[in-house]
Amino acid sequence: MKPTTLSGLDPFAIFDAEAARLDAYFGGLTGPDWDHDSRCAGWSVRDVLAHLAGEEMYNHACLDDDLDGLFARLEKEGVQDLGAFNEWCVRQRRGLPVEEVLAEWRRENGDTRHRMRELGGNATLATMAGPYPVALQTLHYSSEYATHADDVDVPVEPGEEPERTAWRAKVGIFALEEKDSPVRVEEIAGGYRVELDGRAAELSAADFVDATTARLDSGHTLDPELRGALVALA
Template sequence: MAVDLLRDFDPFDIFDAEAARLDRFFSGLDESGWQRPSRCAGWSVRDVLAHLAGEEMYNHACLDGTVQDLMTRLTIEGVAGFNDFNEWCVRQRRRLPVEEVLTEWRAQNGDTRRRMRELGRDARIDTMAGPYPNGLQAFHYDSEYATHADDAGVPVTDEEADDRTLWRVAVGRFVLAEQEAKVQVEQTAEYIWVAVNGTTATLSYPEFVEATVGRLPASHQVDPRVAAALRCLA
C-alpha cells in the first residue's frame, strides 16, 4: 500500500523540525532579508511568512471541524479557491508590522502542531476533501513547510539534508499514488526512474522532490510532460 512508504517517518516530529527551522531563520532577518524575493512569483520572504500565518485559518478549521464555515466566510469576502485564499492572506498582512505577523504565526502554528500530535496519526480531521487521516494531513503540511523554507532560502545543514530528502521523496511518491497520477515511479538506491505515456526520465532524489512541488527550474532538461505529471504537492 502507498501509505507504507511513510511508515518509517514521524509526521509530527518532521512538522516540529521544519517549523523550528523556519522560526530560527525568520528570527534572524533584517529588513533587507524580509524584502528579498522568494522563489514564489511575486512574493518576498515576508510574504512567505504572511502566507504561513494566514493558512493557519484553514489548519485550525480542519481541527475544529469548521472547514465549510470557513469556505462560506471566504466566499462572502470574495475569495474563490485556494490560490485566491493564499493571495488574500498575504494582502491582509502586508501593512502589519512583521513582528506582529511572526508572533501570530508562532502562536497559531504552535497550537496546530500540538493539537495534531495529541490526536495521533489515525484520527480523522475535516478537510476540503472531506474527513482525512490526521497523520497524512501532517505529512502534507511537512511538505508545505519544507517547500516554503526552500523558497525563502532557509539553510539546511549537511547532517539534515539526506534524511530530509528521503522523507520528501516518500511523501511525493505517496501523494502521486494517492492521486492516482498516470505516472510510473521506481526508486533505486541512487535515483528515481519515471515513465509517463512512454516518455521516461531519470532524476536524482532532490530533482524528484523539486518536481513534485513544482519547483524544477525552466532550464531543466526533463520533458515537460514528465514534470507536469510529477507535480502533485503544489
C-alpha cells in the same frame, strides 16, 4: 499511512522540525532581508511568512470541524478559490509589522501542531477533500513547510539534507499514488527513474522532490509531459 511508501516516518517529529527550521530562520531576519524575492512568483520572504500565518485559518477550521464557517467568511471577502485565499492572506498582512505576523504564525502554528499530535496519527479531521487521517495531513503540512523553506533559502545542515530529502521523496511518491498518477516511479541508486507513456528519465532525489512540488528548475531537460505529471504537492 501506506506502510510500503511512508514506512518509518514520524509525521509529528517531521512537522516540528520543519516548523523549528523556519522559526529559527525568520527569527534571525532583519530589515531588508524580509524584502528579498522568494521562489514563489510575486512574493517576498515577508509574503511567504504572511501566507504561512494566514493558512492557519484553514488548519484551525479543519481541527474545529468548521470549514463551512471559514468558507462563509471568505465568501463575504470575495474569496472564491485557493489561489485567491492565498493572495488574500498575504494582502491582509502586508500593512502589519513583520514582528506581529511572525508572532501570529508562531502562536497559531504551535497550536496546530499541539492539537494534531494530541489527536494522534490514526484519528481523522475535516479537510476540503473530506475526512482525512491526521498523520497524512501532518505530512502534507510538513511537505509544504519544507518547500516554502526552500523558497526563501532557509539553510539546511549538510548532515540533515539526505534524510530530509528522503522523507520528502516518500511523501511525493505517496501523493502521486494518492492522485492515481499514471507516472511510474522506481527508486534507483542516487535517485528515481520516472516513466510515462514510453517517456522515461532518471532524476536525483532532490530533483524528484522539486518535480513533485512544481519547483523543478525551468532549465531542466525533463520532458514537459513528465514534468507536468509529476506535480503532486504544489
